[in-house]
Amino acid sequence: MKRRTIDIPTLLLVTIVTVLIWVLAEDRTHESSTFPGTVKFEVPGEGLFLVNPGTHGLELEIDGPPKAIQRMQRRLRDPILLPATARDGKHQIDDLASKIMAIDDVRETGATILSTDPRSVEIDVTQLVTRTASVRAKLPDTSTVENVQVSQDVDITLPASEANRLPQPLVLDVVIPPDEIQRLEPGLHTLDGTVQLPTELGTFEDVSFDPPIVEVTFRLLSRAKSIQVERARIQLNSAAQDFGEYAVDLPDQFLQNVTVEADAETIDQLESGECQLIAVVYLSTSDKERRVESKPVAYFTVLCRDGTGQVVKATVGDNPHPEVKMTIKPLAGSPE
Structure with a gap:
């Protein structure tokens, strides 16, 4: 019996043809x-x-x-x-x-x-230009600072059509948030500030700054403005059940030359007369029964015409709780 042999060349040819047919397909x-x-x-x-x-x-x-x-x-x-x-x-x-x-x-x-x-789509193309500007630190009015230094100049990039609105030389603001200042104690500090166009220049679109954040170094002297108020009205806070029982006479209805430390807005309201300074004195039933001759001021508050108010730091001389003289007498028919 003859053994069948494999025709290698034929097998290779068939394989190649098959692959070519598959690739072409x-x-x-x-x-x-x-x-x-x-x-x-x-x-x-x-x-x-x-x-x-x-x-x-x-x-x-x-x-x-x-x-x-x-x-x-x-x-x-x-x-x-x-x-x-x-x-x-x-x-x-x-x-x-x-x-x-x-x-x-x-x-x-x-x-x-x-x-x-x-x-299809629509696009809007705007040519930009870059200008170099100096910067100034803009710190909250509620702080008193000195020796303010800003680390570097800033490049501003904006539409060419808007660039002619910029003054020359251009000075940009570096803004420090008020809450950043409020957490600081007096002394030398360095904080990061955000670069902005001055608000008086109006609104600009598609503006960028390089760098957008710069360092500001300054010495903080105090966090608030101060003013000397010629006089502060004295207000007695007393228990309601004592009304009609005692007469309290104040030789002077006002404290004189009171120094107030507060934020800039409050100081402006005091200066304009929109608000007034009140010295609050607590008077208890026991105080009246004992007919005390003086009581210290508990606190000072700024009271405005719209009825709003806030407690402020104030002193007479260096004293935040000056004594207020008074005369207390029981009214007729009240128990001695």
């Missing part, structure tokens, strides 16, 4: 799929430009062999960069599919972009 097999993608617009070349919106989301209909579609899908994971016109104003970008297909690494995937949704 795959290349000729097309399918369509829809994938999300992002286009990003930038102005090429020199100069600073702002494109708004800078990115747009799209749905792309893709056609091609399965492997080509897979390559396109991987490519669409990253934004597709498209050039924008270096000219101020609104621009309509039409036929996004053909513009995206013109990009080399997109075309090299072997797949075709049939369409995009949306088919």
